[in-house]
Amino acid sequence: MDGLIERFAKVEPASVSVTSRRPQVVIIGAGFGGLTAAMRLQRTDADVMVIDRRNYHLFQPLLYQVATAALSPADIAAPIRGILARQANASVVLGAVTGIDAEARAVLIGARRIRYDQLIIATGARESYFGHDEWAAVTSGLKKIEDATTMRRRILIAFERAEDSDDEDERRRLLTFVIIGGGPTGVELAGALAELANAALARDFRRIDPATARIVLIEAGPRLLPSFPPRLSDKAAKALTRLGVELRLGTKVSRCDDCGAVLNGERIDSRTLIWAAGVAASPAADWLGIAPGRGGRVPVDPDLTVPGHPEIFVVGDTAQVEGPHGPLPGVAPVAKQEGAYVARVIAARLAGKPAPPPFRYRDLGNLATIGRKEAVVDFGRLKLTGRLAWLVWGLAHIYFLIGFRNRMAVAVDWLWSYLTYQRGARLITGEDMRMSPPASKP
Numbered sequence: 272m273d274g275l276i277e278r279f280a281k282v283e284p285a286s287v288s289v290t291s292r293r294p295q296v297v298i299i300g301a302g303f304g305g306l307t308a309a310m311r312l313q314r315t316d317a318d319v320m321v322i323d324r325r326n327y328h329l330f331q332p333l334l335y336q337v338a339t340a341a342l343s344p345a346d347i348a349a350p351i352r353g354i355l356a357r358q359a360n361a362s363v364v365l366g367a368v369t370g371i372d373a374e375a376r377a378v379l380i381g382a383r384r385i386r387y388d389q390l391i392i393a394t395g396a397r398e399s400y401f402g403h404d405e406w407a408a409v410t411s412g413l414k415k416i417e418d419a420t421t422m423r424r425r426i427l428i429a430f431e432r433a434e435d436s437d438d439e440d441e442r443r444r445l446l447t448f449v450i451i452g453g454g455p456t457g458v459e460l461a462g463a464l465a466e467l468a469n470a471a472l473a474r475d476f477r478r479i480d481p482a483t484a485r486i487v488l489i490e491a492g493p494r495l496l497p498s499f500p501p502r503l504s505d506k507a508a509k510a511l512t513r514l515g516v517e518l519r520l521g522t523k524v525s526r527c528d529d530c531g532a533v534l535n536g537e538r539i540d541s542r543t544l545i546w547a548a549g550v551a552a553s554p555a556a557d558w559l560g561i562a563p564g565r566g567g568r569v570p571v572d573p574d575l576t577v578p579g580h581p582e583i584f585v586v587g588d589t590a591q592v593e594g595p596h597g598p599l600p601g602v603a604p605v606a607k608q609e610g611a612y613v614a615r616v617i618a619a620r621l622a623g624k625p626a627p628p629p630f631r632y633r634d635l636g637n638l639a640t641i642g643r644k645e646a647v648v649d650f651g652r653l654k655l656t657g658r659l660a661w662l663v664w665g666l667a668h669i670y671f672l673i674g675f676r677n678r679m680a681v682a683v684d685w686l687w688s689y690l691t692y693q694r695g696a697r698l699i700t701g702e703d704m705r706m707s708p709p710a711s712k713p
């Protein structure tokens with residue numbers, strides 16, 4: 272055992288732990304980046320500790336399906352302990368990290384200190400309101416399961432209240448849904464919401480026609496899906512228009528309140544504002560006491576370590592990693608590849624082998640779906656649209672769901688939803704029956 276620690280020490284002299292029998296690799300965050308790193312460290316002679324404030328790994332790309340009542344929360348989440356149950360060198364701690372003592376090499380969970388030899392920070396991102404934090408109180412975001420079930424509740428309550436209302440203006444406000452942000456999340460939400468209104472809810476009400484719901488998608492840039500080629504942005508725009516979604520491109524929102532939004536001087540009255548516009552990194556830069564980069568991210572060296580701290584790695588949405596065309600985007604494949612790379616670097620250090628070459632991202636392409644018939648897929652030279660793209664999108668998402676049970680559950684739910692237009696998860700849950708979000712978010 273001492274030999275192993277010496278081998279470790281040869282590569283990173285400062286990284287030897289005096290308290291641990293084996294080198295201790297601590298990973299904060301069991302999202303795409305952190306979990307991939309943990310699993311790839313399975314065969315190393317190190318203890319791997321995964322800390323997360325939730326007890327489950329969340330497949331965020333499908334949150335919008337929970338928000339629009341197509342899937343249930345458990346379909347897109349899997350317990351972290353279950354995923355790592357067979358990995359003998361891995362342990363899990365449920366706790367919210369509050370800081371890092373980089374000098375003493377300890378992660379802080381309130382007053383509790385957890386020592387590390389190597390640290391991987393993979394704490395993802397949170398919503399950003401471009402300097403308008405007060406908009407958090409009047410819009411629904413989509414980062415957590417709770418956000419998705421809250422959004423589902425608000426959407427379904429809006430239809431219920433509209434059915435009950437005798438006030439024509441209020442009814443119109445209730446049946447108007449404004450989505451701010453025309454990236455993949457906004458586009459997918461708009462498509463799914465249109466289908467919920469046009470098809471799944473079609474026969475459920477007596478006094479209102481859900482298909483008359485107005486869905487407005489607002490994007491500040493000149494086109495939807497800015498990370499896709501313009502041709503696919505056009506296809507997405509046409510598919511959404513066919514579903515009845517109103518597009519407002521090149522339009523900035525200047526005000527959000529609990530009765531609607533103001534854009535370019537025009538007011539749209541709505542009881543449901545959905546925020547899909549911006550994210551900022553988790554506060555890891557604060558924890559490390561360093562200047563944050565773009566979007567609060569931590570700028571890292573080419574081996575994904577923090578400058579001056581070769582024992583601290585940052586991956587995924589929290590890391591600012593330069594690619595050939597600027598910083599890499601905050602998407603799951605980037606986080607997964609970075610997690611896998613960092614595991615390779617640590618395994619090489621442990622084995623006393625030379626470090627792998629600097630990280631390089633392999634772009635596997637971009638996918639976004641529009642309702643249950645269309646999608647756009649950009650695999651570089653191969654670009655797909657329509658039903659075939661939808662099939663590719665569906666298979667890719669099922670394949671990437673981590674727990675096998677979830678894969679089966681999602682596949683069955685999707686197939687059922689596809690064939691019948693039924694929404695098995697159309698439940699209003701929770702006590703909060705208000706239309707507007709509470710004044711402060713957790």
Ligand SMILES: Cc1cc2nc3c(=O)[nH]c(=O)nc-3n(C[C@H](O)[C@H](O)[C@H](O)COP(=O)(O)OP(=O)(O)OC[C@H]3O[C@@H](n4cnc5c(N)ncnc54)[C@H](O)[C@@H]3O)c2cc1C
Nearest residue numbers: 300302303304324331332368394395587588601602603606
């Ligand atoms: C609605 C939505 C749709 C998306 N759609 C797509 C898509 O279609 N395709 C795509 O590629 N990407 C998509 N993304 C982006 C993708 O989900 C992220 O890029 C990816 O999750 C980043 O992985 P990560 O490991 O950096 O962070 P995450 O997967 O966000 O994981 C971070 C983990 O850290 C934990 N954590 C955070 N703070 C703390 C703390 N203080 N203490 C303890 N634990 C903490 C969290 O609980 C979480 O488990 C989407 C994101 C959202 C929100």
